[in-house]
Amino acid sequence: MESLKGKTAWVTGASAGIGAATARALCSEGAHVLLSARRTDRLAALAEELDSAEVLPLDVCDAAQVKAAVAGRQLDVVVACAGLARGLDLIQDGNPEDWAVTLDTNLKGVLHVVHAALPGMLQQGHGDLVLLGSVAGRQVYPAGNVYNASKYGVRAVYESLRMDAGGKGVRFTTVDPGMVQSEFTLARLGDPEAAAKVYENMQPLTPQDVAEAVLFAVTRPAHVNIGEIVLWPTCQSSTRDVSRDS
């Protein structure tokens, strides 16, 4: 494992779930971590807990805000983790406002982060750009529609990065988990009881499991680019099949 001592890592979506766990993991290996999300109080509490961290509040939907937040910074590792799903409706019953928030956050938000970070990484000739995709970007599921589209889009961004900016020392990675127990489902459904039911009688991945996958990718020797990591809970065999204990 290569050390992250002396390196700066920027994590979006650091106020909860996978992003917060990733910030902890990167910091524990020596990185100075820049923590971004909208909930500043959460970011400040995490920064307090970590050895070396700063809070950079932002909304990934706002391209200018994202660019300004990291202007002039040297970034060695970037983890674009901010994301969400709004609603779980059949496409014919969907709400265009939910679609806009999902696409603006997951797809345009990732593009804004890439656009802010990539020029500097290419100039310095090294860096890790990690995108949080999902198995939902590899298989659709009923009522997943626009969330699926956003994550298929993230995978297209990952593949485009390899085409457009590959071979210049920067490494690109997509980390695509199955079900992870975080605040994701509560944010999607807005109902704690319905959210708890999603994880009933099954063992989902933890945010820490995903953070370890990110950490593995960014600590390989410089000539090794881990491109795609897909991780499932053992009891989940597809985006629509989960074995539950009775």
Ligand SMILES: NC(=O)c1ccc[n+]([C@@H]2O[C@H](COP(=O)([O-])OP(=O)(O)OC[C@H]3O[C@@H](n4cnc5c(N)ncnc54)[C@H](OP(=O)(O)O)[C@@H]3O)[C@@H](O)[C@H]2O)c1
């Ligand atoms: N949980 C799963 O089952 C699962 C599976 C596969 C992939 N993923 C992906 O993993 C990523 C992280 O999800 P999670 O499970 O950790 O969910 P989570 O616990 O709900 O965390 C989502 C994070 O994204 C941030 N965020 C949302 N909208 C934002 C915006 N407009 N600007 C800045 N930050 C924003 C939230 O912070 P604020 O609200 O403070 O802004 C929060 O820090 C997402 O991209 C998600 O699609 C999740």
